[in-house]
Amino acid sequence: MVTLKQLAKELNVSISTVSKALNNSDEIGEETVRRVKELAELYNYKPNKVALSLKQNKTKTIGVIIPNILNRFLAKVLFGIEREASKHGYNIITCISNESLDKEKESLQLLANGSVDGFILSVAQESQVNNAIEHFKRTISQGLPIVMFDRVAHDVMCDKVIVDDFDATYNATKSLLAEKRKNIAFVSNINDISVGKLRERGYNKAILEDAGQEPIVLKIKKKDDHQKKIRSFLKKNKTVDAVIAAESSSGIIALNMAINLGRKVPKDMSVIAFASKSDSNHTFPKLTTIRQHAKTIGANAAELLINRIQSGSSSNDDNKTKIVKTSLIKNKSTL
Amino acid sequence: MVTLKQLAKELNVSISTVSKALNNSDEIGEETVRRVKELAELYNYKPNKVALSLKQNKTKTIGVIIPNILNRFLAKVLFGIEREASKHGYNIITCISNESLDKEKESLQLLANGSVDGFILSVAQESQVNNAIEHFKRTISQGLPIVMFDRVAHDVMCDKVIVDDFDATYNATKSLLAEKRKNIAFVSNINDISVGKLRERGYNKAILEDAGQEPIVLKIKKKDDHQKKIRSFLKKNKTVDAVIAAESSSGIIALNMAINLGRKVPKDMSVIAFASKSDSNHTFPKLTTIRQHAKTIGANAAELLINRIQSGSSSNDDNKTKIVKTSLIKNKSTL
DNA sequence: GTGAAAGCGCTAACAA
DNA sequence: TTGTTAGCGCTTTCAC
Numbered sequence: 213m214v215t216l217k218q219l220a221k222e223l224n225v226s227i228s229t230v231s232k233a234l235n236n237s238d239e240i241g242e243e244t245v246r247r248v249k250e251l252a253e254l255y256n257y258k259p260n261k262v263a264l265s266l267k268q269n270k271t272k273t274i275g276v277i278i279p280n281i282l283n284r285f286l287a288k289v290l291f292g293i294e295r296e297a298s299k300h301g302y303n304i305i306t307c308i309s310n311e312s313l314d315k316e317k318e319s320l321q322l323l324a325n326g327s328v329d330g331f332i333l334s335v336a337q338e339s340q341v342n343n344a345i346e347h348f349k350r351t352i353s354q355g356l357p358i359v360m361f362d363r364v365a366h367d368v369m370c371d372k373v374i375v376d377d378f379d380a381t382y383n384a385t386k387s388l389l390a391e392k393r394k395n396i397a398f399v400s401n402i403n404d405i406s407v408g409k410l411r412e413r414g415y416n417k418a419i420l421e422d423a424g425q426e427p428i429v430l431k432i433k434k435k436d437d438h439q440k441k442i443r444s445f446l447k448k449n450k451t452v453d454a455v456i457a458a459e460s461s462s463g464i465i466a467l468n469m470a471i472n473l474g475r476k477v478p479k480d481m482s483v484i485a486f487a488s489k490s491d492s493n494h495t496f497p498k499l500t501t502i503r504q505h506a507k508t509i510g511a512n513a514a515e516l517l518i519n520r521i522q523s524g525s526s527s528n529d530d531n532k533t534k535i536v537k538t539s540l541i542k543n544k545s546t547l
Numbered sequence: 548m549v550t551l552k553q554l555a556k557e558l559n560v561s562i563s564t565v566s567k568a569l570n571n572s573d574e575i576g577e578e579t580v581r582r583v584k585e586l587a588e589l590y591n592y593k594p595n596k597v598a599l600s601l602k603q604n605k606t607k608t609i610g611v612i613i614p615n616i617l618n619r620f621l622a623k624v625l626f627g628i629e630r631e632a633s634k635h636g637y638n639i640i641t642c643i644s645n646e647s648l649d650k651e652k653e654s655l656q657l658l659a660n661g662s663v664d665g666f667i668l669s670v671a672q673e674s675q676v677n678n679a680i681e682h683f684k685r686t687i688s689q690g691l692p693i694v695m696f697d698r699v700a701h702d703v704m705c706d707k708v709i710v711d712d713f714d715a716t717y718n719a720t721k722s723l724l725a726e727k728r729k730n731i732a733f734v735s736n737i738n739d740i741s742v743g744k745l746r747e748r749g750y751n752k753a754i755l756e757d758a759g760q761e762p763i764v765l766k767i768k769k770k771d772d773h774q775k776k777i778r779s780f781l782k783k784n785k786t787v788d789a790v791i792a793a794e795s796s797s798g799i800i801a802l803n804m805a806i807n808l809g810r811k812v813p814k815d816m817s818v819i820a821f822a823s824k825s826d827s828n829h830t831f832p833k834l835t836t837i838r839q840h841a842k843t844i845g846a847n848a849a850e851l852l853i854n855r856i857q858s859g860s861s862s863n864d865d866n867k868t869k870i871v872k873t874s875l876i877k878n879k880s881t882l
Numbered sequence: 883g884t885g886a887a888a889g890c891g892c893t894a895a896c897a898a
Numbered sequence: 899t900t901g902t903t904a905g906c907g908c909t910t911t912c913a914c
Contacts, residue, residue: 213661213689215891226901231893241899258660262606263891265597266906273640281626282825284617291616294643303662305608306641308629325593326548326907327638354548438828461829468831471806490617493773494796494829496803550907561885566909576883598907601890661891886913897902 214255223251234259265326274517275328277307277319279336279363284460284488285506286334289361292510293332300518302329311337317347329521330357332513335365340405357520361513363406371516372533373509377407380502380538381414384456384484387540389423391482391547393454397428399442399466400458411458411486428452432462443469453481460487467495467545482546486538497544509536549590558586569594600661609852610663612642612654614671614698619795619823620841621669624696627845628667635853637664646672652682664856665692667848670700675740692855696848698741706851707868708844712742715837715873716749719791719819722875724758726817726882728789732763734777734801735793746793746821763787767797778804788816789881795822802830802880817881821873832879844871 216234220227225244233240233248234257240248251257265271274297278286290306297304305328307319316336323331331351339345340363348368352358361373381398388396398415402408412429419427430445432438442465446452455470457463463485467477475481477497484500485491492499512534555562560579568575568583569592575583586592600606609632613621625641632639640663642654651671658666666686674680675698683703687693696708716733723731733750737743747764754762765780767773777800781787790805792798798820805816812818812832819835820826827834847869 213891217891227891228893228902229900231891232900235893239899244899258656260601260661260891262597262600262661263906264893266595266601266890266908267892267894269906271597281616281622281629282619284619287616287622290641291643294616294641298642303640303642303658305638306625306629307633307638308626321593323638326595326597439831439833461825464829465831468803468829472831490796494799494803496774496800496807498774548907552907562908563886563910564884566907567884570909574883579883595907598890599909601892601906602908602910604890884914886911888909888911890908892906893904895902895904898900 213260214252214257215260216257219248219251219255219257223247270329270521271327272301273303273305273328274514275307275319275323275331275333276304277309277316277331277333279309279311279334281306281308284491285362285486285504288488288506289334289510289513292507293514294510295507296511296514297518300514302514302518309336313338313342313344320347320351324351324354324356328356330359330517332359332361332517334361335363335406337363337405339365357517357525359513359517359520361509369531371520371531373513373516374533374535375407375504375509376535376537377410378414378417380486380540381411381456381458382418383414384502384540385415385418386422388454388456388482388484388546389418391454393482394425395428395449395451396425396454396456397430397445397449397452398456398458399430399432399445399462401432401434401438401462402458403431408458415456438462439465439469442466443473446470446473446475455481455483455485457483457485457487460485460491463487463499463501464491464495467497467499478544478546484540484546489541492541492543495545500543500546501541503539503541505536505539512536548595549587549592550595554583554586554590554592558582605664605856606662607636608638608640608663609849610642610654610658610666610668611639612644612651612666612668614644614646614669616641616643619826620697620821620839623823623841624669624845624848627842628849629845630842631846631849632853635849637849637853644671648673648677648679655682655686659686659689659691663691665694665852667694667696667852669696670698670741672740674700692852692860694848694852694855696844704866706855706866708848708851709868709870710742710839710844711870711872712745713749713752715821715875716746716791716793717753718749719837719875720750720753721757723789723791723817723819723881724753726789728817729760730763730784730786731760731789731791732765732780732784732787733791733793734765734767734780734797736767736769736773736797737793738766738768743793750791773797774800774804777801778808781805781808781810790816790818790820792818792820792822795820795826798822798834798836799826799830802832802834813880813882819875819881824876827876827878830880835878835881836876838874838876840871840873847871
């Protein structure tokens with residue numbers, strides 16, 4: 213890489229002259245500016261990012277810590293973050309916590325040494341289960357702002373971007389009730405994380421309070437055989453005429469399994485799931501989905517963080533929580 | 548963030564003493580080392596990464612440029628890269644080219660200013676279509692090593708990690724021929740990228756040369772309605788008794804659509820697709836898949852790059868190409 | 883055993 | 899208009 217020093221030497225001027233010329237300072241004579249720029253162009257000079265970061269004490273880099281890159285929703289949020297960040301001239305360093313508290317802590321520690329200007333993260337499952345929040349607080353008190361999305365730690369004071377999980381399942385359930393469904397089941401693979409709980413509560417409210425029915429809930433554990441669990445559930449509960457799934461897998465499997473068991477979708481049974489557009493294109497009939505607008509969530513998180521970085525306050529009293537509303541997209545798996 | 552300077556001041560010693568003490572230099576007295584370490588611990592001192600990078604002229608950071616984070620295969624490779632990199636103390640900066648040549652160029656340019664020590668990338672579709680490789684060559688000649696995976700540019704001299712695409716479809720087709728399938732179709736959504744072409748050739752070889760049959764090929768374009776295309780294809784070609792899909796979407800849709808059209812899978816029709824484990828769990832019957840071992844690909848790419856970074860040669864004559872063999876995982880969508 | 887000084891590449895206040 | 903200097907945080911050589 214060419215440096216200012218080399219350019220200066222070749223041009224027989226001082227380093228600062230070169231620097232100023234390249235930064236269009238009006239201190240420098242027109243002719244000099246031209247000569248400098250020409251040579252810089254020729255050598256494809258690019259200011260060294262590391263030196264700039266050191267000098268200016270900011271890196272224009274965001275640390276992103278996500279629990280699982282194979283989760284489509286999280287991958288999509290990452291996409292949204294990357295796009296928004298890159299629009300503002302920020303790079304992102306991605307760490308994957310793998311739902312582990314230790315890895316989350318470690319990533320936070322490792323990047324809180326001047327590598328990044330702030331963090332965007334979704335809390336790892338293990339951290340949520342253990343209610344571990346000290347590492348977040350420590351990072352913030354070190355002067356590095358955090359923006360949390362989706363799975364957030366409520367007791368940490370920072371900006372947040374969340375989804376209206378409760379309302380989403382509440383409304384979806386209401387919509388199934390309006391179809392005259394009598395036995396609406398709730399199926400979930402994410403019982404122990406915050407959003408999973410909220411989704412169940414939304415369903416419960418509609419079923420218990422609004423319809424006065426008994427909830428029918430199937431909770432699947434990570435180690436269970438997903439297909440078998442749902443198959444036996446559907447076989448046992450023959451009267452179930454609608455399924456709301458807390459994540460895409462449960463919804464897709466429920467739909468396909470119902471068809472395999474000879475039920476007609478949506479005639480005999482409706483299915484709604486938190487899922488993406490491509491998921492709904494992968495089933496037949498196309499899955500009715502609750503869309504979370506993952507890219508928007510990512511973009512919002514990036515925007516909040518960049519604002520906070522540029523305002524220079526890693527935390528204060530006016531922490532914003534942005535709610536990105538879900539949309540219920542009716543396809544062919546509901547009436 | 549605490550700096551050496553602050554520690555030095557507080558301890559009434561010089562900066563270099565503190566530095567040496569923390570780096571366990573045997574120049575420094577035991578007692579001093581103890582005192583220094585204690586205070587560093589207390590203040591949670593971490594050496595500033597940016598200053599280190601500047602000093603040592605290496606960042607311990609890898610630039611990863613992937614065409615599409617929503618592609619499960621690519622996301623999984625990213626996962627593999629991250630894990631391997633982090634094992635070696637490297638961070639990754641992720642850029643998403645979105646299949647665009649310009650974004651790919653830009654990301655390369657933007658990070659080739661000292662931000663990273665090297666690149667891992669999969670070539671964007673647009674770059675492949677236009678056979679654009681100059682930007683890669685320029686980066687390498689700047690001293691930054693590149694490792695390409697999956698979609699590689701053969702004319703660029705660098706390390707590569709690829710899949711045995713040709714053999715994969717060749718073997719899969721042979722396996723279907725062994726099932727006595729008479730009309731095996733090839734369905735693809737990725738005709739214009741290198742791996743898509745290789746996959747078609749493997750199929751063609753088995754069909755034409757080994758079985759002496761006529762290829763039956765359905766090529767789907769990005770703008771097509773995926774479901775409709777496959778539906779009408781299956782309706783028109785009633786004799787098709789097996790499908791090989793070049794990517795997961797086509798396979799999943801073919802399977803579900805066949806069932807919807809009243810065919811039995813695998814009795815009337817077999818389906819094999821390049822897809823992941825979770826994809827095969829989302830269909831019923833479970834999809835027989837060609838697994839690409841994405842995580843291994845990522846880990847290999849990271850390993851190659853880190854080796855090259857540490858050997859200090861951005862390119863030379865002994866460029867390695869590693870082939871990660873696919874596996875044909877037989878599930879319930881084949882006989 | 884400890885410290886002073888130089889230097890990584892850059893910017894900016896100040897001097898000329 | 900141009901150059902000198904200091905300094906961002908760190909390591910390392912060389913003096914003491």
